[in-house]
Amino acid sequence: MKRHLLLPVIGLVVLVVSVLFYSNQSNNKNNSRDEVSSLIFETSDFYNNKLINENTLGEFYIVNFFASWCKPCLAEHPLLMEMKKKGVKIIGINFRDDEENFKEWINEHGNPFEYILRDDGTIAYEMGLIGVPETFFIVNKIIQKKIQGPLFYEDIENYL
Amino acid sequence: MISYLGNSFIYISLVLTILFYINFLKKVIPSTTSSLKLIYFINLAPFGLLVYAFSISDFTLLNVVENSYVDDPIFYKVTSAWGSHEGSILLWVFLINLFGVFFLYKNQTVEIHKNILFISTLFILYVIVSSNPFTYVEANENVLGLGLNPILQHFLFVIHPPTLFLGYIGLIIPFVISAHMLVSKNFSEKLFKEMLIWSKISWFFLTGGIVLGSYWAYSELGWGGWWFWDPVENISLIPWLLNTALIHSLQVSIKSNQLKLWSLNLGLYCFIASVFGTFLVRSNLIVSVHSFATDPLRGLFLIIIIAYLLAMTVRLNIRSISNFNEDSFNLISRESFLLLNNIFFICSALVVFIGTVYPLFSEMILKTSVSVGAPYYNFAFNLLLAPLILFMAFAPQINWGKHEKKDEQIPFIIIFSLFVCLVSYYFSNNFYFALSVFITVPLFLKSILALKNNFNKNISFYSQWLAHLSIGFFIIAAVYTEQFDYEENLLFEKESSNEIKLQNNRTAIIKNIKDEKFQNYQRVSVDLLISDGQKEKELSPSKNIYQPSGQVTNEVSTTNNLFSQYYATISTIESNKVGINLVYKPFINLLWLSAIMLIFAILLSVVKKR
């Protein structure tokens, strides 16, 4: 009888040991971070060279990643302009872009952003960016919603 | 016209099959063999018709409009026939019946053919219900077709799916023979031998299909990798692993009359695995690089087919499980080593299966998405295949039944290979390479010694010898290229020089940039020269822009350096700069060579029976 039991017991012991051994390895099942990367408040604005003060942003603001080489960004651009008119504060983060192209793009299509940061990819990495455009809705300093790809009216109507 | 003809062939075959099942056909055609032949040939017709429709670009078929382009070369027009989901399912039906016809010449047992026809009918129903390629559309002068996906316009890709399908469907013969034997309890040696031949034929095509697919990915996708543990690759590997196990256990069933139920039950699962593979690809349940069908209804019907086949199989398993312990043999005997081989192969197949479906399971049950990739499979295969390869070195010399003689070479060989392993670890400083050396050196040594002792043995010795040896070469080559390849990103700018220094005193020089126009695409290519002081190698990677879709593909350029290869693709091309991705793949050609050796070995063992 003992023989019959020994093998499963050994298997079980190995399993338990490996569970204990590896259980300290990342147990974090949280897929995305819920706070904005502090880098946003440590990088100075492209136009007026000042840091953004988180406290002046208010209860609700939006972080939008964009680039001049990204075609879907143009699709959501009118929507962003409209939001600006309604008084929503948008932080635009220019993701991996050529400076000249970026300036031209803003001049041509208009500037919907309260602040513009230029990012070589570091902020994007910290924020878990997958592609441009990507938009983060921040309420009370917590990321409430994340939209990958261009925005549609349905995405923002609750926030207006 | 073709739409009408195709549909009528499908329905006629359905009616004939039903008539055959209720024994009504006998009243018209007295000979069962000829009525079987009739049904098989009628089932072959729809696919032939579809190929014809594609070859003349008959745009009255929706399927042709969607999947071919009027200016495509004739070769790609024909092959578009199985590029689509509908076409590939029809090809599946075609191949089932093709195997049926060939099998009919060898064996006229009605029960077995009834099973083949039954499975074929299931798939014909599938064609009718959810993927009929003979849908009619009004012909229109302006329709030029939407084109075959340009990434599929490659000679290898054209022969890769049918080859793999031949392998998958070849397993239907072992399946129906096993089912027949388990039901009738008639374990005749003749049927076991037939089963072995057919599973070898299927193995030949499976291996060929996997290698072609792998070579296609290597030479077309432009990442320099040859195996990605992509779900689509995995599901072709599962039947391969099971079939390998089957071939080995059938030897035991034939030569020493043991493990019969084991082989038969294994034979059932081989085909189940290949149908399951098709299901996973077609239903798009597991999204991967290759998937192109997106309709979940299609998956549902396939689930029904699999569930049915699986239920039948499990019923047969339960029936035979009580008789399993009739077998007994010595620990040190060929039988027990072949059994060991079976255990390892079945385990590997299970591991691949679990790795493939685990992300699905995790997402549905654990609510977390994970990705299972190379690290997991490498780990599991190291664990399972390392001992297997070690056993493979010694097992072929062990006698059937009872092994009396003690092999005095074993300690010497182990010590020698340990020594070689340590030396290679010292020089390469790479654990995986050293491990692969340790497990393959005994195989090489034993193979050389075996050749000396068995100089005049028959062909079956050589086919086995070659197959095992090729596995050894494969392991060494695969580990070497994966561990010691390196990649360089070259960026040539217009203002600066057209020369870049690489590692090991080599230089890359850009010579010129060409722009050419072809029948259905435009090509931009870069001529590159790599020199290491003495030898100069030329490469010309290119980008193709296809009409009418405007899709861009990267064409790889390779150049050989004995067994190694330079592998170049264009990463960026703009007016003022050109980026080239250069990969050096050492020993990659040995890998392909070993695959060819393996295929040749199995061909040898199939041919010798004639």
Place this chain on the structure above:
Amino acid sequence: MKISKIIYKLIIPFIIIHISVISFAGVNELSDYFKTIRCLVCEGQSIQESDTEFAINLKEQIQKKYNSGIPIKEINRELIKIYGEEISFDPPKNHILLWGTPLIVLIIIFIFIRNKIRFFKRV
């Protein structure tokens, strides 16, 4: 008596290989590490094999962190925290069902054979 001995002789080496392979399996080189990171915007490719902006950026960021002396294990932990487990082709080892299966399956089959086939009978 003998049966269990033989099984242990076969199983124990496996356990040793099992554990040693897991512990050896850590990657040290950056290019090997890139092969274990899934490119989330491509289908089934790793970032090593992809030229998308996502993959290029990730490679650059990881390279930067690596150059500043952060060990790969640490980088990986952070990466998984940001992007979720999906990002890694190397699932965390606490997926016991996945990682333990090769071993469990081996054990089950050995037990099955021992019980069902009188395999070890010495004639």
